[in-house]
Each structure stands twice: as structure tokens, then as C-alpha cells.
Amino acid sequence: MCDLYVRKMNGYKPPNTTRITIQPYYHHIWDRTWKNGSIVAIAPFYSYETYSKLNKNGKLKYLLDLIQTSTLQLSDEYGWDKNVFENVYNAVLDCNFEFKIDYPAKITRDKKKRAWLTILKTVDTTTLCLTINNNGKELKKVLFDKKNWYSFDCVYVLVKHCKWFDNDIFGISYGKGVIEIWYSIEHDEVEFVLNGKEVKSIDFSMNLAYIL
8 A cells, every 4th residue: 555655656755754654553642743864754643443344445455544644744744745646545545545556658650659667566476567559459467476575566667668669569678688577469478587687587576676
């Protein structure tokens, strides 16, 4: 939920703040919020008994309300723009908690095709999808599925490095051969390169944080 909430902020960061830490465990211990450098911490009330009795969407709404209560209180204390957080809250509700991010399309040099990437997430899985529009006809492919590493997910880095390799091949090229993932329309297959070598798949189990 925190990952989805942050993505709906569309890059906004509260002034002089790099991270908000929400720690309900300390609700009866802390008598105020804390600010250490650019990190802000807050301990809102949380009831596991209430949470555990809710259905799936009820639990998601409970967590969303917990986050929203925290950000609005911090906005009052530190003078942040509350409208941003109110818009984020409504955006999460409007999408019914579906984690889906469409990235801007890129056009081939011959101007005949458009392609874009989409991140889909469940609690456990991150899926990166490719859509190619060729003269109005859409082709959809899954580039990979991997474990969801939430806000630390390397997928957010990879999507910034997508391109058309030529008029037939679209994909990701990161670090000059460190990671390449592309789809060929002609051959109708996804190919992978890791550290300059063609591989059958890429093991994302370690999140590739040491590479990215």
C-alpha cells in the first residue's frame, strides 16, 4: 500500500524530507512525531484486532487510512501541501487498489509503431508488460515476472531505460549490456542479456540491487 501511495504522488516530495516512517508500534510510547535530518517518523494508532476481521479490500482501505492520517498530521505540523495527499488518497480509491503504472510511449524512427511499458503489482509479484501499437493494432507481451520488492524494486530503474533498438525490437537496455530485455516482433519472442551474455532468463531473486 505504501508503494502504491508513493507512486500516486507522481514524484512529489514534501520539502526537506526524503522519507516518512510510519511506526504504529510506538503509538503508546511516543508523545510526538520525530524528525531526524530529512527523515520524519510518526506512530499512529493501529488495531490488529480490527484489521484482522476485515476482508481483503477492507484491509487495504484500513492501511490506506492509516497512511493518510499520518501524512495529513505531518502536513499540519510541517506545513506540507495537504492537497497533494488528499489527491493521492482519492487516486488510490479510484483505482480500487489496483497497482498499475503506464509509462509514456516511444515511437519508432519510421513513425509507424508506438510502444510502452506497464508495471503491474500484486502483494507478491511484479510484472513488466509491453504494449506495441502497430497502425492501430495492439500487441501485448509480458517481459518478465519477479518478486515484488515494493518501493525498492529494481523495475523502477529498468523502465527508465527502455527504447526501440530498431523498427522491430523494443525493450530495456541498462548499463551497456549489464541488463538487456527486448521483444522482437518478427521473431515473437523475449530475449535476455546479462553482463553481455545471452541468457534464458534473469534471476531477480536478489533484486539486482548490487547491479543497479
